[in-house]
Amino acid sequence: MAKYLFIYHGGSYPTSGDEVKRVMEQWGAWIGSLGAALLDGGNPVGQSYTVASDGSLSEGGGANPASGYSLVEAADIEDAHRKARGCPHLAASGTIEVAEAIEM
Numbered sequence: 001m002a003k004y005l006f007i008y009h010g011g012s013y014p015t016s017g018d019e020v021k022r023v024m025e026q027w028g029a030w031i032g033s034l035g036a037a038l039l040d041g042g043n044p045v046g047q048s049y050t051v052a053s054d055g056s057l058s059e060g061g062g063a064n065p066a067s068g069y070s071l072v073e074a075a076d077i078e079d080a081h082r083k084a085r086g087c088p089h090l091a092a093s094g095t096i097e098v099a100e101a102i103e104m
Contacts, residue, residue, distance in 0.1 A: 001073045001074065001075055002074060002075070002100050003039060003071055003072070003073055003103075004072050004074050004077075004098055004099065004101065005069060005070075005071055005097075005099045005100075005101050006042070006070040006071070006072055006080075006084055006087070006097070006098055007066050007068075007069050007097040007098075008044075008066065008068040008069065008070075008087075008089050008094055008095075008096055008097075009064045009065070009067055009095045009096070009097060010064065010093060011067055011089050011092040011093055011094025012092045012093055012094075023092070026088035026091070027088050030086050030087055030088055034083060036073075037072055037074065037083065038070065038071075038072055039071040039073055041070055042068055042070035042071065043068060043069070044067060047061075048061020048062070048065035048066055049061060050062060064095075067094065071101065077100070080098050084096045084098055
């Protein structure tokens with residue numbers, strides 16, 4: 001099985017206590033559905049920065065900075081896509097970039 005990095009972009013954050021509870025329950029259900037395929041549930045991330053080829057640092061992380069990540073095991077890109085489609089981040093108007101982690 002291959003490892004796939006799910007990189008979350010954008011999305012909205014819950015604003016009320018009830019909404020936080022609902023969203024956390026959705027995330028818990030999705031994570032539970034992945035079972036042993038979830039290698040690292042990841043975390044949200046803060047401000048993004050980009051290190052350019054000349055070594056300089058700039059804020060922003062590009063036009064669509066990362067907002068979080070997870071590491072998931074999947075048979076192939078189609079399986080990774082299937083697993084990503086159930087993620088609650090999509091319901092929060094976010095997107096998920098899926099990339100295979102190449103073993104070295």
